[in-house]
Amino acid sequence: MTDRVTIFDTTLRDGEQSPGASMNTAEKLRLAIQLEKLGIDVIEAGFPAASEGDFEAVARIAGKLQKTEVAALARTTRADIDRAWAAVQHAAKPRIHTFIATSDIHMQYKLNMTRDQVVESAVEAVRYAKTLTDNVEFSAEDGSRSDPDFLCRVFEAAIEAGATTVNLPDTVGYAIPNEFAEQVRYLLARTPNIGRAVLSVHCHNDLGLATANTVAAIQAGARQAEVTINGIGERAGNTSLEEVVMTLHTRQNQIPVTTNIRTEQIHPTSRLVSMITGIMVQPNKAVVGANAFAHEAGIHQDGMLKNPMTYEIMRPETVGLSRNRMVLGKHSGRHALRSHLKEMGYDLSDEELNLVFGRFKDLADKKKHIVDEDLEVIVTEGILRTAEVFHLEYIHVTAGNTVYPMASVKLEINGRSVQGANYGNGPIDAAYNTIAQLTGTRSELLRFSISALTGGTDAQGEVTVRLRENGLVALGRGADPDIITASVKAYINGLNRLEYLKDHPVMATA
Ligand SMILES: [Zn+2]
Numbered sequence: 272m273t274d275r276v277t278i279f280d281t282t283l284r285d286g287e288q289s290p291g292a293s294m295n296t297a298e299k300l301r302l303a304i305q306l307e308k309l310g311i312d313v314i315e316a317g318f319p320a321a322s323e324g325d326f327e328a329v330a331r332i333a334g335k336l337q338k339t340e341v342a343a344l345a346r347t348t349r350a351d352i353d354r355a356w357a358a359v360q361h362a363a364k365p366r367i368h369t370f371i372a373t374s375d376i377h378m379q380y381k382l383n384m385t386r387d388q389v390v391e392s393a394v395e396a397v398r399y400a401k402t403l404t405d406n407v408e409f410s411a412e413d414g415s416r417s418d419p420d421f422l423c424r425v426f427e428a429a430i431e432a433g434a435t436t437v438n439l440p441d442t443v444g445y446a447i448p449n450e451f452a453e454q455v456r457y458l459l460a461r462t463p464n465i466g467r468a469v470l471s472v473h474c475h476n477d478l479g480l481a482t483a484n485t486v487a488a489i490q491a492g493a494r495q496a497e498v499t500i501n502g503i504g505e506r507a508g509n510t511s512l513e514e515v516v517m518t519l520h521t522r523q524n525q526i527p528v529t530t531n532i533r534t535e536q537i538h539p540t541s542r543l544v545s546m547i548t549g550i551m552v553q554p555n556k557a558v559v560g561a562n563a564f565a566h567e568a569g570i571h572q573d574g575m576l577k578n579p580m581t582y583e584i585m586r587p588e589t590v591g592l593s594r595n596r597m598v599l600g601k602h603s604g605r606h607a608l609r610s611h612l613k614e615m616g617y618d619l620s621d622e623e624l625n626l627v628f629g630r631f632k633d634l635a636d637k638k639k640h641i642v643d644e645d646l647e648v649i650v651t652e653g654i655l656r657t658a659e660v661f662h663l664e665y666i667h668v669t670a671g672n673t674v675y676p677m678a679s680v681k682l683e684i685n686g687r688s689v690q691g692a693n694y695g696n697g698p699i700d701a702a703y704n705t706i707a708q709l710t711g712t713r714s715e716l717l718r719f720s721i722s723a724l725t726g727g728t729d730a731q732g733e734v735t736v737r738l739r740e741n742g743l744v745a746l747g748r749g750a751d752p753d754i755i756t757a758s759v760k761a762y763i764n765g766l767n768r769l770e771y772l773k774d775h776p777v778m779a780t781a
Pocket residue numbers: 285440442473475509780781
């Protein structure tokens with residue numbers, strides 16, 4: 272008999288705490304729809320008490336998803352729980368997730384509370400949340416560094432008060448696999464009413480052990496894993512979904528559990544997350560890295576040709592990577608485009624479809640095969656980002672080895688058109704100088720990187736920038752067959768994210 276592990280995705284909440292990653296409401300909604308398609312059981316959509324923007328995003332997602340549970344995070348105060356409930360109450364399957372720290376160091380220095388007070392606060396919060404919904408999760412922040420017997424006491428009390436899931440977080444990424452598995456076994460053995468709740472784990476990757484700890488915990492009996500796509504998250508990130516899911520999938524002989532994940536949606540989801548957040552996946556990243564299935568050594572290639580199983584433990588197709596994915600071309604019509612977008616998860620209005628179709632035709636003139644990534648770019652840039660402050664209208668540059676590089680740029684700023692021109696050391700520098708001047712921004716360019724979105728010489732160039740202004744850091748991303756235009760789009764996207772961050776401070780939590 273095999274057990275099922277609940278996959279709880281917190282890309283939209285903990286993942287958004289990655290330095291520089293912030294997503295607007297339309298982007299979050301798009302990602303939530305893709306997460307549902309991936310087969311996620313529970314999506315943690317945000318922390319509604321943190322900001323208006325968070326509240327709105329959670330409420331929009333709650334109103335949209337049908338199959339996936341939508342969770343909202345709350346501290347143990349009534350105000351937080353009310354706010355969380357107000358955001359998720361219209362979800363088909365709502366969940367309230369409340370948390371308080373249980374380690375001595377957090378209770379003493381952060382909360383300034385005694386153990387008894389923490390238990391009381393947890394119980395009160397769960398009991399109150401339970402009056403609003405049946406589906407209540409309780410987390411013991413910094414659980415891995417908490418006294419094991421005290422943790423049993425807190426969980427027992429939380430379950431008694433109505434918690435249906437209790438979560439053990441390794442908030443600071445300190446645990447090691449054997450120790451963490453032992454903690455899970457201890458909690459299962461010593462919490463008398465644990466059979467009435469699902470035991471969950473939530474790991475961070477500070478020592479590179481998040482996946483190992485999560486898998487060890489599942490082997491020890493945990494039945495919910497809290498993860499993010501590409502492992503994004505604060506500091507070194509969270510446990511990455513694709514690593515845990517593919518470990519369980521590939522090693523069923525050792526770990527007889529199943530998940531609801533449709534593995535062939537893993538790669539498209541990973542691409543979407545890096546596209547929306549601007550956080551690129553390292554090439555050697557397990558499962559979703561560009562080189563994850565690249566076999567370089569001749570002896571390996573020879574073996575692979577004879578039988579792929581000689582060196583391949585997973586098939587690229589299983590995680591949604593297929594070699595020839597031409598989806599649409601120059602002659603594809605509006606109807607084919609609409610139905611393909613629908614398959615990808617986009618339900619566009621006629622007006623939106625017209626816009627996407629126009630851009631699709633423009634791109635098809637420059638590029639022979641249009642793949643999903645190209646369409647995602649058109650939709651993210653054309654529709655999801657429309658509420659932004661700065662918009663590119665046109666860019667013209669002169670460059671070469673005999674001219675002084677100059678750019679002239681026209682932008683729309685809050686609906687008003689402005690234009691200007693400036694010089695620079697190169698065409699990109701000239702364009703950036705002009706844009707900084709037009710927008711009156713003084714951001715510092717910390718990083719600039721460029722890569723190809725897909726294979727082939729006609730592939731779109733994909734540019735990521737990291738900008739800093741007044742202590743705030745934001746990533747920006749842009750793609751275009753022309754790399755200068757891609758660079759300009761990335762810069763403007765970064766500036767827009769900085770604007771967004773000024774109004775939406777991200778509140779850090781467990
Ligand atoms: Zn966390």
